[in-house]
Amino acid sequence: MQKQELYIIKIGGNVIDHPEKLDAFLKDFSAIQKPKILVHGGGKLATKLAEKLEIPQEFFEGRRITNEETRDVAVMVYAGLINKNIVATLQKNGLNSIGFSGADANIIPAHKRPVKKVDFGWVGDIETDKINASFLEKVISESICPVFCAITHDGNGNLLNTNADTIASSLAVALSAHFEVNLAYCFEKNGVLQHVEDENSVIAKIMPETYIQLKGKNIVNDGMIPKIDNAFAAIEKGVKSVFIVKETFLKKLINENDRTSGTEITQ
Numbered sequence: 208m209q210k211q212e213l214y215i216i217k218i219g220g221n222v223i224d225h226p227e228k229l230d231a232f233l234k235d236f237s238a239i240q241k242p243k244i245l246v247h248g249g250g251k252l253a254t255k256l257a258e259k260l261e262i263p264q265e266f267f268e269g270r271r272i273t274n275e276e277t278r279d280v281a282v283m284v285y286a287g288l289i290n291k292n293i294v295a296t297l298q299k300n301g302l303n304s305i306g307f308s309g310a311d312a313n314i315i316p317a318h319k320r321p322v323k324k325v326d327f328g329w330v331g332d333i334e335t336d337k338i339n340a341s342f343l344e345k346v347i348s349e350s351i352c353p354v355f356c357a358i359t360h361d362g363n364g365n366l367l368n369t370n371a372d373t374i375a376s377s378l379a380v381a382l383s384a385h386f387e388v389n390l391a392y393c394f395e396k397n398g399v400l401q402h403v404e405d406e407n408s409v410i411a412k413i414m415p416e417t418y419i420q421l422k423g424k425n426i427v428n429d430g431m432i433p434k435i436d437n438a439f440a441a442i443e444k445g446v447k448s449v450f451i452v453k454e455t456f457l458k459k460l461i462n463e464n465d466r467t468s469g470t471e472i473t474q
Contacts (some may be wrong), residue, residue: 213386217375219394220250237300309359331367338381376437398470
């Protein structure tokens with residue numbers, strides 16, 4: 208029996224930082240008539256709030272170092288303000304949805320990242336094989352759309368700041384046993400660009416060998432690297448397709464199966 212199709216969509220922080228863009232994206236997302244899950248990042252709101260509270264922010268290779276105070280701000284902003292505003296907007300658009308952190312229903316267990324060359328603090332590494340996929344299957348079967356923020360937990364009462372790209376990829380892998388999963392990373396660019404200043408220089412497909420070349424030439428760097436790493440991890444573990452695409456192209460990609468937009472990550 209053929210598995211039901213499922214779309215897991217991750218929306219990037221830069222769209223979340225612009226209310227009009229986010230509103231338009233959520234309207235398009237609500238109009239997609241297929242089972243779906245939304246995963247969202249945090250944008251700059253957490254950093255802005257931390258600055259107002261005079262909590263210093265540290266980053267290493269584009270990733271936030273999360274001390275206890277920063278973790279608390281991240282939980283308030285990601286699991287609270289952003290997640291609930293997104294859920295409220297989806298309800299306004301007629302899509303019944305429910306907001307989750309990884310702690311809710313023990314959906315996404317994780318562990319605190321081990322200290323290697325840097326201590327990332329309260330940052331979570333997901334235990335993908337322990338994701339509560341059967342619970343999510345029940346939620347989706349009730350025509351309710353799960354909306355995930357970038358917070359997981361360690362089973363010992365600690366909440367963990369976790370990369371939203373990794374959450375999307377891990378959910379896609381865990382749910383591929385139950386569904387035919389398509390994963391899309393949506394952000395403000397047309398796709399992965401050959402020349403960062405030229406929106407028309409989209410790289411249509413990235414395979415493992417081209418990825419090595421792109422990194423070597425520094426065409427792909429910084430925040431795009433974990434995104435593509437997660438995409439390849441998902442493909443290798445049974446996810447049907449992975450796209451990196453502009454948020455305004457999402458409806459076209461899914462409703463019309465138009466694969467001329469954005470970048471496809473493939474083996």
